[in-house]
Structures are given as C-alpha cells and as structure tokens.
Amino acid sequence: MRIRGDVALGVVVLVDVLRVFLPSLITLFGRAGSTPAEMMGLYAVSWFLVAFLAVPLTRYVRPRTVAIGAGLALLLARLALQPTSGGDPQLYLASAGLLAGLVWLVAIATDAGDARPATAGVITGLAASTVIHAALDGIDLMWRPGPLPWALLAVELTLFGIFLLRTPAAGEARPGAPRVWLLVGPALLLWGLYTGNTAHAQAAAGSSAPAVAAIVAALVAAAAVLSVAPSAQLLLRRAPIPAVALVASAAAFTFGKATVDGVHGVAPGWTIAAQVIGQLALGACLAHAAAASGPDRPRRRGLAAAAGMLLFVVSVFGYYAAYDLYLPNQWVPLCAALLVAAVAVAGRTGLPREPYGRRFPPVVAAAVALVAAVPLWQGAVPGWAPPGDGLRVAAYNIRMGYGESGRLSVEQQADALRALRPHVVVLSEADRGWLLNGGHDDVRLIAERLGMRFIWAPATDEVWGDALLTDLPVTSVRNHVLVRGGPTGAQALEVGLRWQGRDITVIGTHLQPPPGWRELDQVEQLGRIAREAAGKGRPVVVAGDLNLGPADPAWRVLTDSGLTDPLAPVRPFPTVPGGSAEQIDHVLVTPEFTGRDQANPDVSHSDHRPIAVTLALRP
Incomplete structure (x- = not known):
C-alpha cells in the first residue's frame, strides 16, 4: 500500500501555518491578554466552521479540483508569510492559509476513495514535521532570517506543488473511510500536545545535558516515523493493543508528574515513554481506523474531516483556555485518546498483511541523522x-x-x-x-x-x-x-x-x-x-x-x-x-x-x- 506524497507534504505545510496562526492568535489578536478568551476562541473557530462549506462546494466542482486549488492557496499563503515582519499581515495571512489548508484537507477526504494511502500520508506528514521542527532546534523557518531558510522553504513548497498537481483522481471507494477522517483533528491535537512535541522531550531531559536532550528528540522523531513502518504495524496488528497503549500514554502524559530535586517538574521517564509509545500507538490506531469497513459516502468523508478539525480547535481552547477560566483540563488529551482508540477498535479488523510501506529503514536513519544535526544550526555563543x-x-x-x-x-x-x-x-x-x-x-x-x-x-x-x-x-x-x-x-x-x-x-x-x-x-x-x-x-x-x-x-x-x-x-x-x-x-x-x-x-x-x-x- 503506497503513501500519498501530496497528503504528507500538505500536512507539513499545514502544520507550518498552524505554528504561525496559533501564536498570532494570542500575541496579535489577543493583544497581551487584553482580549477576552471568548473572543479569541470565536475568531479561531470561525475559520474552522467556514471549512465546512467546502463539502457543498464539491457538489459543483470536482473534489480533486478543489483540493488542487485550495492546496495552491495554502502554498501561496505560506510563501507570503515568510517575508512578513509580523503584525496584522502575519495574523491574516496565517488565517487565510489555515482556511486554505482546511479546505484542502476536506477536499482530499471527499475525493479519497481508499483512505489507507491518505491516512499513511497524514501520519508521515506529522512524522516529517516532528523531524523538521527538531532539526531546526524549535525555531521554524518562518522565524529565521537569511537566504538559507528561503532555500529550504523553496524546496518544501516546490515538492508540495509537484505532488499537489499530481493529486490522484478518486480511486475505487472503500467503505468505512469516514471514521478515520474524523480522527485527523484529534490525532493532530495529541501529536501537538505531546507525542510529537520535541520541546516536551527536551524539557524532560533537564538543563544539564544538552546532548541528552538531542538524543531524546531523535528518539521521539524516530518513533513518529516508525509509527507507519512495517515492523510497528505488524507488532500492533490487532486494534486493542495500540488502543490501550494510546490511552495509557495519554494518562501518563497527564498524570505522570513528579517532584525532581525539590522543584516541581517533569518526570523524564514518564514523559519520554508517553511520547514514544504514544506516537507508535497513534499511527497504528489511525491505520486500523482506515482499514475498517462500514457505510460510506464521499461527502460524509468531507464532513468527518471538517468535524475532526473543529474538534481539534475546540480541544486546543478547551485545554489552554481552562487556565483562564480556572477549570481542569486533564480531560482533553484523555478524551482525544479515548476517541481515537474507540474508533480504531470499533472496526474489529486487523491490519492487512501488506504493510503501509517498504522503504522506511532509510527514512528512519535519515530522520535520526537530521535531528542529530541540531547543533549545526545553533552556531557559536x-x-x-x-x-x-x-x-x-x-x-x-x-x-x-x-x-x-x-x-x-x-x-x-x-x-x-x-x-x-x-x-x-x-x-x-x-x-x-x-x-x-x-x-x-x-x-x-x-x-x-x-x-x-x-x-x-x-x-x-x-x-x-x-x-x-x-x-x-x-x-x-x-x-x-x-x-x-x-x-x-x-x-x-x-x-x-x-x-x-x-x-x-x-x-x-x-x-x-x-x-x-x-x-x-x-x-x-x-x-x-x-x-x-x-x-x-x-x-x-x-x-x-x-x-x-x-x-x-x-x-x-x-x-x-x-x-x-x-x-x-x-x-x-x-x-x-x-x-x-x-x-x-x-x-x-x-x-x-x-x-x-x-x-x-x-x-x-x-x-x-x-x-x-x-x-x-x-x-
């Protein structure tokens, strides 16, 4: 089963834009905390709600055409963001790019007759984003001056443009696809909160050993890539195994805190184990959901993708706005993990004998090498x-x-x-x-x-x-x-x-x-x-x-x-x-x-x- 390169690269670009949109929401629209959390939430949610309009649009325009058009808009918005010096242009370009990315995703879901290659593309895209973010030492290309970031961005966007224009036409429909598209948003949430968040790994590694932090980041990035590797999928072939592992990792992330050296802080073992196991389990759960069977309609897939991304933004605000509202937020990652696990198990099927890909060992080696190269970017103090x-x-x-x-x-x-x-x-x-x-x-x-x-x-x-x-x-x-x-x-x-x-x-x-x-x-x-x-x-x-x-x-x-x-x-x-x-x-x-x-x-x-x-x- 092949991996859709257009989906993998599109996810990388969409995550790039999200990493500009979310901070801009707080620092520009939020104006240093003077804007009520409700207003910020309404602004953010509105873009995710507008994305639902892509579903009726596909009644009049072929979903593949919508996907290509929205993908090009996402590409251009990301390109236009690079030279901005901040302020309102950054906020509104990031907002427009986010909407284009959401419409692209909805159109891809509507057009994807077989969800398995597209799902593998989503997982691979998140894995690639983990590797790139770690390799850039947490400072994305958007925030780096000079010609090198422009050159790297040009490579990223050129590859996305090439694969986008080669977006395959809808293949033979496989029943059951809407289930996995509903999970893309919750999976993105779990990935961003902890499974693919290398900053969490580095924070857990402590202040006294930068080399340890780099190694931990490499392990997390490798786990993200391995989640779509044959070895991981064969190991986690039966759905209940990754489902239980995912929920357990979310619980460890939420409750696995400790007191270290007299200062309330992260317990490294809990955090790192939760990330590595969680990333492997998350990829396997999505693979199980994509392989499940059931009733299916193309536009139902699009609605599921839009609803899943709406769950993402609502959960993000549920997690972070809880601090402003003095409410508990531990339920957010646990509920997201339970949803992904439940849908994965509901299909009552194992993974197909043919794994999702056959060339992952070189990719894993390249990922670890890339993350290990982090100090090369830092420069001398x-x-x-x-x-x-x-x-x-x-x-x-x-x-x-x-x-x-x-x-x-x-x-x-x-x-x-x-x-x-x-x-x-x-x-x-x-x-x-x-x-x-x-x-x-x-x-x-x-x-x-x-x-x-x-x-x-x-x-x-x-x-x-x-x-x-x-x-x-x-x-x-x-x-x-x-x-x-x-x-x-x-x-x-x-x-x-x-x-x-x-x-x-x-x-x-x-x-x-x-x-x-x-x-x-x-x-x-x-x-x-x-x-x-x-x-x-x-x-x-x-x-x-x-x-x-x-x-x-x-x-x-x-x-x-x-x-x-x-x-x-x-x-x-x-x-x-x-x-x-x-x-x-x-x-x-x-x-x-x-x-x-x-x-x-x-x-x-x-x-x-x-x-x-x-x-x-x-x-």
Missing part, C-alpha cells in the same frame, strides 16, 4: 562576561518568546540580555512546549545562547512558568507555590548562590494578582518568603514581573518585609516598551545591597523591557 565589581541581576518577562510584532524573538531576547552582562537572569512567562505557542523551549534556547545554566520553576503546568539563569555556583533550590491569583498560577523560585565567597539568595517570581490587588494574600506570602530567607543571614534579591507599581497597596507589603528598591533613584523607570511610564518589573533587595548602573533598554522583543541593576554589598 558570542563571548561575553559579566562585570567583576558587582552582582549584575536582570529580569525579563519574555512573553512566551514573542515580540510585540508577534514574531518569535528568543534570539533577540538573548541578545538583549547578553548586552546587559548579568550574573543572574530571572525569566517570566516562559514557555517550554505549549502547542498554542508553537512548541518551542524558550528557556533552553535563551540559556544556550547566553552560555548559562538554568533552573526551571513550573507555575501553570509542567512547561509554563519562570526560570532563573546564572553562571554562579548554585547551593540550594526551593520552589514555593503561591496562593491562587491570576489564571496562569504563580510561584517563587528561591535559589541559593555563591558570589564572591558569600552565600546569597535570589527569589525569582511572576506575581499573578487579582484585579486591583483586592486580596493581598499572594504578595504577603512572597513577603514572608523573603523575610524567612533573610532570617538565615543571607542577603536577598527578589526579581521578576511583580505586576505592581510603587503606588499600589501591595508595594507597602514588600517594603514592610524588609525589601528596598535599588531602582528608585532613577525612577521613572518604565518597564513597558514605547512611551508608557508604567513600571511593573522590579528588582528588590535587603538593605545589605546598594544598586547602580540601572538599565531598561527600550526594545520590542517582548511586551516588557528587560531590566538590570548592579548590586554591591555595603561596607
């Missing part, structure tokens, strides 16, 4: 050193790695921090693998580009929170979960450091207050943590996005806790880009410290400015 006559502390709310223009800007953020020459950096709003933000690891990318180690502090979930980066010896780590405030949770990361023969404590945090600081529970808890740390005889630094200013009632709570403001002598000290005088990012210290060389460069690589101050101990 520019040489730099912090000052020797003081403790330089920086804080930066990096907004999931995106600048005000809506473009991924982790490299520019790292450059801005490097220019401040810090010993210690506190990062807020750091994302280490959210599908909603493109599936990249902000913390690792910035730390590697600064040549610093990092300590991770999850807040909302295992891959969203804050981090502390440093070049100083670390003597202790303690993570405090703060009382509930804003939707994405809050923590205080207390890290003991050795500086110039003296033990100090740095507390990195991102406060999430209720509106107007009506309740002061969270800031009072932070004040107690700072007092207790100071009571151990160590100078204390508190840094991060505190979401408060000197005029707020919560400010007095911190100053009454024994903290002083080394930025006060240079106030006004705006921490928001542009003309605003607002200051919500701070560095506070105990009285042993004095401050100088305060800096807040007006750069737009986030919706906050990076800030820094050099601290010295009083004589």
